[in-house]
Amino acid sequence: xxxxxxxxxxxxxxxxxxxxxxxxxxxxxxxxxxxxxxxxxxxxxxxxxxxxxxxxxxxxxxxxxxxxxxxxxxxxxxxxxxxxxx
Amino acid sequence: xxxxxxxxxxxxxxxxxxxxxxxxxxxxxxxxxxxxxxxxxxxxxxxxxxxxxxxxxxxxxxxxxxxxxxxxxxxxxxxxxxxxxxxxxxxxxxxxxxxxxxxxxxxxxxxxxxxxxxxxxxxxxxxxxxxxxxxxxxxxxxxxxxx
Numbered sequence: 001x002x003x004x005x006x007x008x009x010x011x012x013x014x015x016x017x018x019x020x021x022x023x024x025x026x027x028x029x030x031x032x033x034x035x036x037x038x039x040x041x042x043x044x045x046x047x048x049x050x051x052x053x054x055x056x057x058x059x060x061x062x063x064x065x066x067x068x069x070x071x072x073x074x075x076x077x078x079x080x081x082x083x084x085x086x
Numbered sequence: 087x088x089x090x091x092x093x094x095x096x097x098x099x100x101x102x103x104x105x106x107x108x109x110x111x112x113x114x115x116x117x118x119x120x121x122x123x124x125x126x127x128x129x130x131x132x133x134x135x136x137x138x139x140x141x142x143x144x145x146x147x148x149x150x151x152x153x154x155x156x157x158x159x160x161x162x163x164x165x166x167x168x169x170x171x172x173x174x175x176x177x178x179x180x181x182x183x184x185x186x187x188x189x190x191x192x193x194x195x196x197x198x199x200x201x202x203x204x205x206x207x208x209x210x211x212x213x214x215x216x217x218x219x220x221x222x223x224x225x226x227x228x229x230x231x232x233x
């Protein structure tokens with residue numbers, strides 16, 4: 001049986017605190033975009049609504065991407081607030 | 087060329103490394119960012135710097151490479167600290183050398199503007215009223231748009 005696309009999802013800073021954990025494994029039936037992954041997470045648990053709506057940056061395999069980016073298999077997807085280093 | 091570390095750095099050592107045996111460059115520009123005692127109207131006691139370890143060096147590397155493709159640069163050094171920092175502590179160092187000053191001045195600004203908006207670091211401040219995550223500053227996004 002196909003397991004589908006297994007994605008490691010990471011959260012940082014204020015998002016990590018809102019979710020209450022720093023990472024989770026999420027499985028999707030199909031290749032999907034970042035926007036679709038956000039929707040799937042919200043559908044899975046509405047607690048993601050305040051986490052993922054609003055100003056959130058996304059990185060796939062450690063590169064900043066936009067919502068239309070297609071997530072490859074076995075990817076690491078990170079969600080975090082706008083950065084404040086320097 | 088890039089260092090992400092809990093340890094402090096010594097500006098004199100970094101300056102020496104940028105100019106040592108570097109006869110072709112006539113300009114060196116460096117910037118040091120420090121922890122301020124006030125931010126967004128509150129007194130700051132100290133701060134915690136979180137980052138995304140697997141991504142941080144990649145992101146910084148990319149920023150330095152972009153700078154190198156835009157200007158003719160000699161050496162570039164970029165240091166960013168993580169972990170617990172107190173008032174007046176050094177947070178970030180960017181040092182750039184080039185034949186003439188214009189490239190170094192611009193590249194140092196470019197690197198800081200991109201670091202401020204694309205490198206995965208987050209500051210959490212401790213104030214007398216409690217802890218809070220620092221909000222990203224729109225001015226930083228505006229500063230980046232000039233490039």
